[in-house]
Amino acid sequence: MIIALMTWFTTIIFSMVLGTYLCFRIEKHGVKRWGATGRLYQYKQKEGE
Amino acid sequence: MVYLIVLGLYVAFVIWTSIRSLRHAESMSDFTTGGHRMGLLLGIGTTTATWVSVASVMGIPGYLYSNGVSAIIGWVAGWFLATALMPLVAYKVRRPEIPARTFPEYIHMRFEPFRKVSHLRTIVGAIMFIGYFLFVHLQVVGFGIVFSTITGFDYQYAIFAFLIFLLFTSIGGFWSVAATDTLNTLLIVLGVILGGASVLAATGGLANIVDTISATTQPTNLGGSEIPEGSMISPVGTFGLGALLAIFMSNAVGSIVSPHWVTRMLAPRNVKVAVLQVMGSLLVLIVIFIPLIIMGLGAKTLIPSLPADQTTDYIIPLIVQEYTPPLVGALTLVALCAAAVSSANxxxxxxxxxxxxxxYLNIFSKKQITEKKFNMNLRIGMFVIAVIAVVSSITPPWFLAMGFTYVYGGFGAVFFAVVILGLYWKRMNRAGAYVSMLVGLFTYIIAQFLNATNPFLIALSASLIGVLLVVFFTKRSPVEAYEPYFKAEISQSTKQTILDIQKNETDPSVISDEPKITKKDA
Structure with missing residues (x-):
């Protein structure tokens, strides 16, 4: 049971790490149309920015 | 009676939401991908609701009930790994300033950008039609089981109620689907949490569940053969390592390249929203799956064996009826209906x-139709397909979760190379696309008929070998084919090529209603 649950949890952690890495790549490219805002998890510019 | 009242309220809300959403579906792009402007919260709602189907809420607890924790590896972890990998597709496919509106259109743009009639696109459309028809069919089966439990109607008649839900949630196109999906997500979360808590209370807690599944030898169905002691707690269960690996891989790799997921990644307003919506959905899915696992495993404690004539897909409706208070039971069962409706629409x-x-429009590209007529014809098409799907479900052929695995395996074998290599490898070309899809499709079908242990892996390997054999001996892809997925700024010729493909912009086959309206107004 522990092996099954650990397999599941590993996929969850992997998802968060990969998603974060891709957000980081978007920021590194700096293309606003792709959602680059200067902040890792922010996807649209705030008013006045 | 409580069940019927809660169901009635749900039906009323679905109809109200759908009619309100109708006004959003103005253009063809709105109808298919929401005009590529979807925000994060709606994205999380609709991604989660599409993700959670009857295979998740009924099929998975069914396999947990019959095979134990191995179903967590085969299906739950498999689908979560797919969800983890989906951002890789989103990261590339949503990059173009003018993205594709459907999956086959992406194939057209990426592999046959200069062809007015793309045969590759026609093949993809035909394969998608078959795959999604089977998916809708499976949702109808799941819905029929739950609806017959709530209303007491025979399954054969209950499935026809599905038409009402499907029609109302589909006629408004993407925005209608997205709006009802968000409601369905809230309902699914609430329903399974309450259901899971009730089952946990009825079993006496997690320790009792673990003790029972560790020691039980009770057959899945009354009169069946006993299961080996300890098999329900074993990570491979009664599947065996090879079969479990096949299920895991079909669900994981097949799902990420499934056309509906690629299309979902086209709907958000930008690449980052596409990535974040998957991450957000995964967090909601954890909240949904913990109660589902408790319900599936806890069911073995409460109902050691099912009646001889019922499949394991019936286990959740049965324990909800028997072991939860009426209001909680009603909410849980309506949540199961919501899961079926949200995926099927x-x-x-x-x-x-x-x-x-x-x-059809790709083959008969000279036909002139307005966007209004396009949307109307699409609605008629949906109605006809829904009726056929319902009629074909009168005698259900498969277990729900396994049915999904077969289709995902097929999609993975056929579409892996054109999606993943198409997005990440400039050298991937038209010849490679034809070979990968046809070799993948036929190898998968043959491997299934020969009862191979891992048809998906065999077909995927054959498909990739085929790609490598032809890609290096055939012409490179033109820059117009891959540029939008690799560069932020694209050349003028690439822009023109995309506009040429997206017919409503430049081609008379689908013309915008706008000039007519302006003329009328003038």
Missing amino acids: SMLLHCATSLYYDV
Whole structure:
């Protein structure tokens, strides 16, 4: 049971790490149309920015 | 009576939401991908609801009930790994300033950008139609089981109620589907949490559940053969390592390249929203799956064996009826209906769009139709397909979760190379696309008929070997084919090529209603 649950949890952690890495790549490219805002998890510019 | 009242309220809300959403579906792009402007919260709602189907809420607890924790590896972890990998597709496919509106259109743009009639696109549309028809069919089966439990109607009649839900949630196109999906997500979360808590209370807690499944030898169905002691707690269960690996891989790799997921990644307003919506959905899915696992395993404690004539897909409706208070039971069962509706409406949209837009209009590209007529024809197509799906479900052929695995395996074998290599490898070309899809498709079908242990892995390997054999001996892809997925700024010729493909901009086959309206107003 522990092996099954650990397999599941590993996929969850992997998802968060990969998603974060891709957000980081978007920021590194700096293309606003792709959602680059200067902040890792922010996807649209705030008013006045 | 409580069940019927809660169900009635749900039906009323679905109809109200759908009619309100109708006004959003103005253009063809609105109808298929929401005009590529979807925000994060709606994205999380609709992604989660599409993700959670009857295979998740009924099929998975069914396999947990019959095979124990191995179902967590095969299906839950498999689908979560797919969800983890989906951002890789989103990261590339949503990059173009003018993205594709359907999956076959992406194939057209990426592999046959200069062809007015793309045969590759027609083949993809036809394969999608078959796959999504089977998916809709499976949702109808799941819905029929739950609806017959709530209302007491025979399953054969209960499935026809599905038409009402499907029609109302599909006629408004993408925005209608997205709006009802968000409501469905809230309902699913609430329903399974309450259901899971009730089952946990009825079993006496997690320790009792673990003790029972560790020691039980009770057959799945009354009169059946006993299961080996300890098999329900074993990570491979009664599947065996090879079969479990096959299920895991089909679910994981097949799902990420499934056309409906690729299309979902086209809907958000930008690449980052596409990535974040998957991450957000995964967090909601954890909240949904913990109660589902408790319900599936806890059911073995409460009902050691099912009646001889019922499949394991019936286990959740049975324990909800027997062991939860009426209001909680009603909410949980309506949540199961919501799961069926939310996946089926999206898949019905893909089914009809692929047949009408990507097969019919692609072949008969000289036909002139307005966007209004396009949307109307698509609605008629959806209705006809929904009726056929319901009629075909009178005698259900498969277990729900395994049915999904077969289709995902097929999608993975056929579409892996054109999606992953198409997005990440400039050298991937038209010849490679034809070979990968046809070799993948036929190898998968043959491997299934020969009862191979891992048909998906065999077909995927054959498909990739085929790609490598032809890609290096055939012409490179033109820059117009891959540029939008690799560069932020694209050349003028690439822009023109995209506009040429997206017919409503430049081609008379689908013309915008705008000039007519302006003329009328003038």
